[in-house]
């Protein structure tokens with residue numbers, strides 16, 4: 001099918017950013033009819049991301065919005081102390097809602113450090129309302145996501161905060177554009193409890209379990225993994241930072 005995909009990626013400046021974005025862009029270079037909406041968590045766009053997007057040849061929208069200071073992680077903070085990528089994904093939602101009032105399409109939130117099988121995108125294109133599938137290496141388990149029988153969600157394979165109505169990772173679902181246009185005031189919500197962003201968004205959109213469209217009859221395939229790139233640490237002797245002058249900023 002030729003339904004367009006709107007792929008939303010928040011990204012922020014750190015030493016591993018280019019490696020992560022190269023890997024992601026090289027995945028997306030295999031997929032046709034996509035618009036990659038990349039939103040940097042910065043006060044201005046970086047050369048690094050600008051150049052990388054141009055060089056990829058992928059149709060894209062490049063924006064930036066800085067996470068407000070009160071919500072920013074401080075050195076030493078554990079990651080889960082704040083939601084990440086919220087303002088960036090919301091800016092992309094604004095952009096999509098303004099630009100695509102009459103269009104078809106499916107929206108997928110793609111964090112910049114995950115691993116995506118190109119097979120996944122065939123399934124996403126078929127989504128009518130909300131598509132759902134398991135995510136590998138997620139929720140503190142080998143995978144996390146729906147348990148399915150005959151193409152319906154019958155339960156959840158999860159061990160972390162099992163009270164969540166929809167215990168899924170950011171990369172475990174995709175939403176038809178129309179669902180987002182029908183609820184124009186629904187956004188990612190900073191007030192969500194830790195780990196509840198995804199579940200709360202679907203609840204706010206009025207989604208019920210019966211609305212969910214599993215990727216296949218049994219949800220037994222993993223096509224995306226919540227991989228995480230290890231934070232890079234310089235050796236204590238940091239001479240190389242002084243001698244390498246040609247890195248993009």
Ligand code: UDP
Nearest residue numbers: 009010011012041079084085088111112113
């Ligand atoms: N992110 C961001 N600003 C930050 C931290 C993260 O925009 O200060 C982005 C990041 O690039 C990624 C997404 O938000 O696309 C989720 O962040 P991360 O992968 O660090 O979180 P986790 O996978 O642990 O949930």
Ligand code: MN
Nearest residue numbers: 111113114228
């Ligand atoms: Mn991540």
